[in-house]
Amino acid sequence: MKREFLKTVALSILIAASLLLTLGIWNYQPNYDELDNSNYTNETLRGGKEETKKSIVEPSKVIINSNGSYSGFNDKTRQDELYRKMQDWSLIGFEEGIKTDQELPDSDEYMVELIFPLEVPASAIRDLFTVEDHNIEQVQRGSFDRIFLRLNEDDTINMTFFNTEAMMSMESTVQNANAANLVEKYAEIDDQIDYIRYEAGADTPIYLPRESRELKELTFSADAFTTTAELDPLLNSLLLNREVLKSNRMEGGGRSYSDGIRELRAHESEKYMEYINPLPENRRIDNWELVNQTVNFLNTHKGWTNSSQDEYQLYELNAQQNEVTYRLVYKEYPVFGEMDQLATINIVWRNQPYKYNRPLFQLGDSFDYGSPSNLPMGTDIVNFLDNTKGSSGIKDIMIGYKLVDEGISVRLEPTWFKKDGGGWSELDLSELSGLEEG
Amino acid sequence: MQWNQIKTLFILCFLILDIFLLQQFLSVIDSRAPSESNPYSSQEEVIKENIKGLDNLPGETPKDSFITFKARDFTEDDLTELTARREQDAFILSDGDLLFSQFKEPIPIEADSTKSEKEVKVTENMLFGSEYVYWGQDEVTGALIFFQTNNSKPIYYSQSGFIAAFVNKDNEITSYIQAALDEVDRKEPKSMISAFKAVSNLYNAGELTLDSEITEQPEVGYYSFVDLNEGQQVFIPSWDITINESKHYVVMGFEGQFSSHDNPMFIRNSIRRAQDGLRTTLLEEEDMDYLRNTFSDLLESTRVSGEE
Incomplete structure (x- = not known):
């Protein structure tokens, strides 16, 4: 019986140890030197807000291309609206990685062009849009300053991230069924102003x-x-x-x-x-x-x-x-x-x-x-x-x-x-x- | 199955679970510990291999205090006292913060004179001279640099607590610029980082190369990154690390930030400070013109030959 008693004790100790270790893993905090926080107040700047990475990157222009004539929303809040909706689209693709030596798409190839005020790093795509695809890893090193939306016959949308400085592009496809509808609806909004497409030499159009x-x-x-x-x-x-x-x-x-x-x-x-x-x-x-x-x-x-x-x-x-x-x-x-x-x-x-x-x-x-x-x-x-x-x-x-x-x-x-x-x-x-x- | 056998089984199961949890726990401790401690030892080796002169480093970690200073104003009474010591034309610049003076008879300095012999010359012929220590010579102009001390520790490279003594070809002090600080407040002493930690900060920042040698024993003094201007400023206990005899790094003694200095740059800046000081002074127009020329001649002499 003594042997059985020892086994009971051993088991109890092991159970207790596992509990302690679990708690330890959850709650462990190293002993840092006490910082002098006595003067620290939790106040924040008056009138200040918090922002997310998603909300601070926006296109400066959204250009709608219908058969070679270009226009944009008169009411700029529309532009913001459309972009915010695009951010919820779920993207796949990117398996081709970064394609170099690309030409800008011809004007009959795309419907909407988004122009950003800076070269946005490609690693931002995952935070700006909804991407559930591991292939996104393949474009980590690139960057883009324009996005082209192409509406296909079968109502899918191809989204091309383009770098006009390096002439490189990254391809993705929008998975949402109603995305094409949405883009068409926005493209048909009456309240639009005409844009001039200005090409200075061989450079990217402005x-x-x-x-x-x-x-x-x-x-x-x-x-x-x-x-x-x-x-x-x-x-x-x-x-x-x-x-x-x-x-x-x-x-x-x-x-x-x-x-x-x-x-x-x-x-x-x-x-x-x-x-x-x-x-x-x-x-x-x-x-x-x-x-x-x-x-x-x-x-x-x-x-x-x-x-x-x-x-x-x-x-x-x-x-x-x-x-x-x-x-x-x-x-x-x-x-x-x-x-x-x-x-x-x-x-x-x-x-x-x-x-x-x-x-x-x-x-x-x-x-x-x-x-x-x-x-x-x-x-x-x-x-x-x-x-x-x-x-x-x-x-x-x-x-x-x-x-x-x-x-x-x-x-x-x-x-x-x-x-x-x-x-x-x-x-x-x-x-x-x-x-x-x- | 018997309860006895189940117990044995349980003991085995929990043993394995505990081993796993222990391993997890140890890795958690590792990952959450302050990251400094671990790579430090191996890094110590790297620095020891690459940097020469580490045996100059003092081993102890001293304690010292934040000190608040304000500028000491030079007054007309000071000038009277000064000229009584030795005949000189002294001018108060920059609202009293700065003094420029020219000796009627230059003071000879032996080429091989010791540090204390130079300091004696300063004490005898300038104001508050005993508060200053000899720091070094500007290789370009030959000017001698003295830093004001507090608690017998130098205040490093401050344009508000120094004497820059200009010498002529015959190695005689002809004129000098002086500024002085007054202590306003002193905090409780706190432990500083070790001199070795200061050096490793420089190493980590990529400031030290393979031919870097620490040529003097680092000493504790005081330093502030921020100009004094008109108000008060906190000075922080700092290490002076001398590399290859001419380059000085002042490393802050609590947080390890640093800035680099050399003597020619300090002299140039002090002459410029004197030039700026002409804007806020009560001098006669005639004196101003004279000083303007003197300062631009001095600035001219700081140019390395060949540099345009």
């Missing part, structure tokens, strides 16, 4: 609205958050050492905050901040991982301080510098600042923010119904481009708003912007008036 929409010049109150109390969530999130934090009045107004290592400079009247944390350069990380980490970082202090009509969108990615720029977009029109710090959240990432520059205000109430602007028409722009040297370097042209700082308010002026090798900038039309007169 689409410009033929007659500029009646965009108005708008004035908003600028709800600034530049006081120490309002910046508190940022100071926490940026790991400034609160124990030794010193704040000094800056010469041009505003305050600088520093713990001897990191420095945050909040410019009061200009309504933006600069932050620097002297970290050594580190390995380059994957572009989309960079977006992932910076979105998470911004979410921790609710750094997306857009209001209901506007949003921040991913606009530039610089792999060499680990730098990412999120731009303010008002009703689907991008905003470019006279001082661009007022319209962009710019982060250089080295596992933590190394540099972090951002506006310190939110668009508030609109003061008036706006005054009409005398924006040149798309046809004028095309004439202008034809008569201007060096316009072949232009990769895209679109209407956006120029943000002009007026102290307690900001004004948004509809303006033409171009994208070339140096990124986005205002299209210099000073010669345009001269052409008309002459």
Whole structure:
């Protein structure tokens, strides 16, 4: 009997051990050194939101092609609607991987073209769309700036992700049965404006609205958050050492905050901040991982301080510098600042923010119904481009708003912007008036 | 089946389960532990193999404090005291934060004079001279650099606590720029990272190459990444790591961030600081013109021959 008793004891011990180990695996937390969190507050930026990767990448233009004539939605919210629905489509394909040396599809081959303001890394496809296919792994290294939708006879849709810089493409198929219906329904919406397809030499075509929409010049109150109390969530999130934090009045107004290592400079009247944390350069990380980490970082202090009509969108990615720029977009029109710090959240990432520059205000109430602007028409722009040297370097042209700082308010002026090798900038039309007169 | 046999079976089953769970548990501990500890030992080996002069590193990990400084203002009374020590034309620049002075009779410095002999010259002929230690010579202009100390530890490469003494061809000090700091506040001492950890930070950041040698024993001083400007600034206990005798890395003693410095760059920046200081000063126009020329001549001398 003694043997049986020992066996009972052994079994009990083993059972107890298995329970303990299971609990251990679930609950194990290493003993980190106690961090001094006494000053830590869980506050976040006033009026700030959280965003997902899915919502910050959007096409800047959606062009509908019907038998060689091009148009786009007059009401830009339609464009957003269609794209959001596309994001729910379930994609398969990609088994051919990245195809190089591709030609752009002929105009009779596709129905809808989506144009993005930057080269989106292919690893984003999985987050932006719904992909249940392992073949997606095969296109991890690519990127795209346009998407073409082709409607087949059998009501399926082919979705081609195209890189117009490298002339490479990735093919996928939409699995949803009603996708073709949806696209056709949107293509038939009456409220559309004509686009001119402008081909500068052998380059990728650029689409410009033929007659500029009646965009108005708008004035908003600028709800600034530049006081120490309002910046508190940022100071926490940026790991400034609160124990030794010193704040000094800056010469041009505003305050600088520093713990001897990191420095945050909040410019009061200009309504933006600069932050620097002297970290050594580190390995380059994957572009989309960079977006992932910076979105998470911004979410921790609710750094997306857009209001209901506007949003921040991913606009530039610089792999060499680990730098990412999120731009303010008002009703689907991008905003470019006279001082661009007022319209962009710019982060250089080295596992933590190394540099972090951002506006310190939110668009508030609109003061008036706006005054009409005398924006040149798309046809004028095309004439202008034809008569201007060096316009072949232009990769895209679109209407956006120029943000002009007026102290307690900001004004948004509809303006033409171009994208070339140096990124986005205002299209210099000073010669345009001269052409008309002459 | 007998209960006895079932028990044996159960014991076997749980034994296997426990072995599995134990293995899982250990891997969880591994993955959640701070990642620093594990690769550290092998990395230590790599650094030991590649970097020379590691025996210069002190073994202990010292404790030191954050110190808050503000700029010390030079006053007219200071100037009176200064000229009583030795005849010199002294000018207060940058709202009192900076002093530039020219000796009527240059002070000879023996070419082979020791550190303390140089420091004696400073103490005898300049203000608050005993607070400064000799740091080194700018190879380009020959200027001597002195850093202000706190608690007898140097304040590294601060444009707010230094003396830059310019010498002529005969190795005599002709003029100098000076700035000084005052302690405002000091926190409780905390443990710093070891000098070896500071070096491995530099190594990991790719700053050290195979021919890097630590040529001096690293010492603790104070450093701030951020300019003092008009207000107060926190300085952080830091290691100075000297590589191949001329390049200096100041590594922050708690978090390990670093910045690199060399003496010629420091001298150039201090002359530029003096030039900027002319904008906020109460001097006569005549003096201003004179100083403007003096500073641009000094800046000219910092150019390496052949560099345009």
